[in-house]
Structure formats: structure tokens, C-alpha cells
Amino acid sequence: MARFFHSSDDELPIGTVLEGRFGVVDRQPEIYAMLKFAYSSGPDALRLLESNIRQAHPDYDDWLPTYIRETIFEAVRADQFPDRPERLGGIFLWPTLEDLDRYNSLVPKGQPPHRSNVYSCDAEGATSPPLDLSLIRRTILRAPISNQISSQISLAVDYWRGRQDQGIWEVITHGKVTVVDVVSLK
Numbered sequence: 001m002a003r004f005f006h007s008s009d010d011e012l013p014i015g016t017v018l019e020g021r022f023g024v025v026d027r028q029p030e031i032y033a034m035l036k037f038a039y040s041s042g043p044d045a046l047r048l049l050e051s052n053i054r055q056a057h058p059d060y061d062d063w064l065p066t067y068i069r070e071t072i073f074e075a076v077r078a079d080q081f082p083d084r085p086e087r088l089g090g091i092f093l094w095p096t097l098e099d100l101d102r103y104n105s106l107v108p109k110g111q112p113p114h115r116s117n118v119y120s121c122d123a124e125g126a127t128s129p130p131l132d133l134s135l136i137r138r139t140i141l142r143a144p145i146s147n148q149i150s151s152q153i154s155l156a157v158d159y160w161r162g163r164q165d166q167g168i169w170e171v172i173t174h175g176k177v178t179v180v181d182v183v184s185l186k
Contacts, residue, residue, distance in 0.1 A: 004093035023088035076156035090172040125175025134166035
């Protein structure tokens with residue numbers, strides 16, 4: 001069993017078994033299914049869908065690029081790296097506290113760090129090699145992401161291959177992850 005770190009907005013008691021929530025709560029599965037269909041229909045369908053959503057819901061600018069980016073990353077994973085764990089529904093872990101610190105260094109000034117609570121966890125089945133989260137962060141979120149499809153595919157291939165960019169490593173698992181300690185960050 002491997003020891004990792006997990007960060008969360010939630011206060012979790014020792015002994016909590018984590019559940020993967022990324023992309024699988026609320027209406028997210030429906031949104032991802034719609035985007036996956038558009039993506040599989042080609043770049044023009046994805047561009048049209050993004051344009052229609054932006055026109056109908058201008059406030060979606062905060063989340064729509066993330067959904068499209070994750071759809072592209074998942075499509076590349078499923079097609080070229082099926083042995084890697086899905087991001088959707090996965091539990092995200094940090095191999096070291098330094099990785100969490102490097103990630104937090106990317107958070108713009110004035111915003112809180114990534115998750116306020118940090119936990120040491122035992123992870124069964126966390127066999128995925130670490131993947132460099134900084135490759136995902138290269139998306140230009142305010143620009144129409146459907147115009148970035150080629151660059152996103154290239155970044156996704158690099159991410160799933162395990163290429164290092166800034167070395168902000170994360171591990172994704174769908175296995176059992178148990179909180180064993182609360183980490184005090186100073």
C-alpha cells in the first residue's frame with residue numbers, strides 16, 4: 001500500500017474512505033456525454049456546441065473550458081492510453097507535499113490555495129505513474145477552447161505519456177484511498 005497526500009475543501013475524519021467525485025456529480029455526467037458526442041462528431045460540432053452554450057449561458061465561461069478540455073483529455077486516454085485510469089470519477093493524489101506546493105504556486109494572487117485541508121492517505125491500487133498536472137493547466141481558459149483542439153490533443157498525449165513539463169505530479173486512482181492523518185501546513 002502506498003502513501004500519498006490528498007487535498008480537499010472538506011474536513012475529513014481519519015478513517016474516511018475517499019470517493020472519486022471529479023466529473024461525476026450533479027449534472028456533470030450529462031454534460032460530459034454531450035461534449036463527448038460532439039467531440040466524436042468532429043471539431044466543427046464541438047465548436048458549434050461551445051458557441052451555442054456561450055451564447056445561451058455567458059456565465060458558463062468559468063466551467064465550460066474545463067469540461068471541454070477534460071473531454072479531449074479523456075478521449076485521448078481512451079483511444080491511445082486505455083491502460084491509464086480515467087480522470088473522471090478518479091481520486092487525485094499528490095505523491096509529495098512539494099507537488100501540492102508547486103500546484104499552489106500557480107494559483108493567482110488573492111485566491112485561496114488549492115483546497116484548504118491536506119491529508120496523508122493510504123492508497124490501495126494506486127499503480128498509475130505520476131502525471132504532470134502542469135500540462136493540463138496550459139489551457140487558455142478564456143479563449144474558445146474549441147479553437148485549441150489540436151494543442152489540447154498534443155498536451156493530452158504528453159500528459160498521458162508521463163512527459164514532464166513543470167513537474168507538478170499527480171496520481172489518479174479508482175482504488176481504495178483512506179485518510180490516515182491530517183497534515184498541518186505552515
